[in-house]
Amino acid sequence: MTLSFLLTSLAVVLTPGTGVLLTLSTGLAHGRRAGLLTALGSTLGTIPHLAAALTGLAALLHRSPTAFAVLQYAGAAYLVYLGITTLRTARAKLSVDAAAAPPRGARLLVSPILLNLLNPKLTLFCFAFLPAFVPAGTDDPFAAMLPLALAFMALSFLALAGYAFAAAGVRRHVLSRPALLTGVNRVFGGSFVALGAALALA
Known part of the structure; x- marks a missing residue:
């Protein structure tokens, strides 16, 4: 597991997207636990997206160095695309109703699961992202990608948990400053472009 993988993963999980916005809005509206x-x-x-990447790409990478190179450049291109998209994103809007009662725990779990399951961009990202950090000529791509997938999941939860704690702790300040998310979008959008370029030149 390389520093480049960890830095790229960190940029991915910290970048404001649907999961981050949903976590922020829930934390702002209903507190830390929610x-x-x-x-x-x-x-x-x-998990389903990562599992598909692990099982579907392992055999492909094992048999074709050309496919490995194509996927590596595809991953780099997708990172650049994601960065440009983030930079062009309009001011994010949080849907918050502070007076509403917190939803039940099951609903709080199911809603973001469905959100990610129905997000085709996440599938594309997993297929392009993990293989780009597997060394060429690896005998067992599945074994090489599994710890990467687990590390990505761990970083995802820690990052989102951090957003949840932050949202619950600074509810009043964030609700009065919607421009904050715009600035974060710009910072991480630029990071995506830089990391994508570095991956393409590696």
Whole structure:
């Protein structure tokens, strides 16, 4: 597991997207526990995508060095695309009703799971992302990608949990400053572009 993988994964999980916005809005509206359950649900929702990447690509990478190179450049291109998309994203809007009663725990888990399951971009990302960090010529790509997938899931939950704690702790300040998410989008969008370029040139 390389530093490049950890830095790229960290940029991915910290970048404001649907999971982050849902965790933030839940934490702001209903507090820490609700935000943490949403973070857990978002993380669990990545399992089918990661499993598909592990099982479907392992055989392909084992048989074709050309496929490995194509996927590596595809991963780099997708990171750059994601960065540009993030930079062009309009001001994020959080749907928050602070007076509403917290949803039940099961609903807080199921909602983000479905959100990720129905997100085709997440599938594309997993297929492009994991193989890019498997050394060429690896005898067992599945064994090489499994710890990467587990590490990505762990980082995802920790990042989302951090957003949940932050949202619950600074509810009043964040609700009065919607421009905050715009600035974060710009920072991480630029990080995606830089990391994608570095991966393409590696």
